[in-house]
Amino acid sequence: METVVGVEGSDEGKCEESGVEKSSSSLSSPKQIADPVVYKLVRVEGDGRLVPATDDEVMEVEEFLVDEKIELPVVTDAGNVECISNEESSSGKSHKESSEGLSHSENTEPDAKLSARLEEIVPSSDLSLDDSHINESARIGECSKPPDGPIESGSPASVICNSSKPDFYTLKGEICLDNLSIRELHGLFRATFGRETTVKDKLWLKRRIAMGLTNSCDVSTTTFTILDNKLVNKGTDNSFQNADGMLTEGSDGEAKNLGYETSPTSHSSQMENHQIVLGKRLGNLSVELDCGSDDLQMEHRGAKRVRKPTKRYIEELSEVESRDYTPKVISSAKNTGQGQTSPKYCIRPPGNAPLNERTIVTRLDSLGGSGVQVPFVSRVRRSRPRKNIMALMKFDSSGMGVAAKLVQEALSVRSSPPESEHADKVLKVRSASEQIQPLFAAEPEKDKRRSVMSTIELGKNLGLKQTDSSEDNSDDGIATVPTAKGGMRRKHHRAWTLVEVMKLVEGVSKCGTGRWSEIKRLSFASYSYRTSVDLKDKWRNLLKASFAQTPPDDGINSRKHASVPIPAAILLKVRELAEMHAQVPPNLGPGKLPSVSRSVHQTRSGYL
DNA sequence: CTTAGGG
C-alpha cells in the first residue's frame, strides 16, 4: 500500500533512475514514504532548469491517459504498465490497481495525485538536478564539458561528452551516445527498437537506447557509452550491466543519492511499482529491455491486440476463440526467467484488446517507420481475414464473460494447453502460471488486478521471469500477400533491431547454435513474430556479416553512416560464438554450454 | 514439430 516512491532502497530493484528524476529524488527522500514525489512532465534545459514538456510530449501523455482510461478496465497491471510505459504514461490508475494487489506494492497514489503530478512542477529539483549533473559532468574524464552546456533542447548530459568523441556509436566496439544529435539518436533509436520516436529529449533518447542495448533499466544518467553491451559510466561507474542480463548491483554512487534505484534485478514487483509510480518518466521506466516491445506497446495501445498466432501461417478460423486466449498465455509467461535480463512484465489481457481496437480508428504504424497513420482496418485485414477479426472482436467485446469462461476452462484443463508451445520440459510449471494470467486478465477490474498480482507473485515464487510479451500483437509487421497459388505470403520484412540481435546473440550463447526453439522461448518470448526459423536465418546472416566484415577490418569499414549497421561488438561476439559452437559438439548439450557462453563475450578467443 | 539448407 505504501507508495513506491519513497522506496527504501534496499531491495527493490527499481529501474528507474533516470536523470531527470533527480528532481524527484530531491523531493522524495527515501524516508518520506508518505510524501510521494510529484512528477511532472518536464524537460531539462541546458542550464539545468526544468521546463514544461513540449507539446509533443504532452500530447503523448495525454493520449496515453486517454488510452489508459479506455484500457483501464481491461488492463492488468504492472505488466500493462510496462507496456505502456513507453509512452509516458502509465501511471495513474493502472498502477493504482496493481499496487493494491501487490503486497509491497505501493500504490497509494490516488488519481488526484496523478493529476497533481502532471500539473505540478518540482520546485527544488532544479538545484539538485543541476548540481548532480555538474558534478557528474565534471567527473567525466573525457568529456570536459563546457559549463554552459549549450545544448539544444536536450539534457545537460548530452552536452557533456561532445568534445571527446565525435563519432557516432561504435567506436571500437564502443557505442557512445553522448554526442549524438537528436537526429542521430532518432536513427539509432529506430535501429535499436525498430520504431520511430517522436521524443525530442536527448536524455530520454539516450537512456532509452542505452537501456535497449544494455538490456537493463539501470542506465546511468550521466553518460551513455555502451561497450560490448555493457553500459559504461565514465563518471561514476555506478551502474552497468552486461548483455547477459545480469545486473550488477554494486552500483551506488549517484543512484543512492537519488534515494531510490538500486538494483533492478531482484524484485520485479517492486520494480514495477516504481515504474508505475514514477510513471511520468516513462522513458526510463520502460524498463524493459525488451525494448523491442516498445513498438508493440505503442501499437497495443492504439490498436487492439489481436491474439497473435504463434505460427505465422496459421489461419484457422474455426478455433478463434480458443486460440485467442491461448497465444496470450504463452506469450505472457513464456520465458523462463533465465534468459532475460531485464525484468519485464507485461501481462496483457486478451480480452481487452478488441475494445481498444474498436475505439481507435487509426493507429501509428511503427513498422513503416515514421508514424504513418493508416486506417486500422487495413491493418487488421492484413493480419487476418476480416471475418475472423470481426468475429473475434465481437466475441471479445461481447464479453468478458466469455473470456472468463474460456479462462475457466483453461484453468480446469490447465494441464492441457491447446497448442501451446510449451510442450517442453521445463515449462510445466510455467504453463500453469501462464494460463492463469490470462484468465485473470479477463476478469473484472478489481479481481483482475488482484489476480494479476497474485499471478506475478506466483511467477516469482516459481522463479519465473515474466517477461512478457510485449509484442504479441505484433500483427503489425505481418502483411500477407495473396499469391497465385492461393497461399498467403508474408510480406513485410520486419527489420531486426539491435535489441533483437543482441537477444539472439545472447540466446545463442546460452543455448548454442541449433537450438532455435529454445532460444526462441528464452530470449524471444516477447517477440511473437520471429520464429525459430527466423532466428536461425538471422544468425546465419550475422555469421556471414561478422566474418565478412571483421577481417577486412578497416577497408570498407567506414560504413559508419550506413543505417545503423551492427555494432562491431556484436559481430565480434557472433564470431566468438560461432567459433565456440563450431568446436563444441552439439552433444554436449545446453546445460554445459552456459559456462562457456557466459564468458564468451569477454572472451579471450584467440582463434580468429 | 523442429532443423538445416537452398532459393
Added chain:
DNA sequence: CCCTAAG
C-alpha cells in the same frame, strides 16, 4: 523471408 526436406 519463404519453402521444403529430414530427423
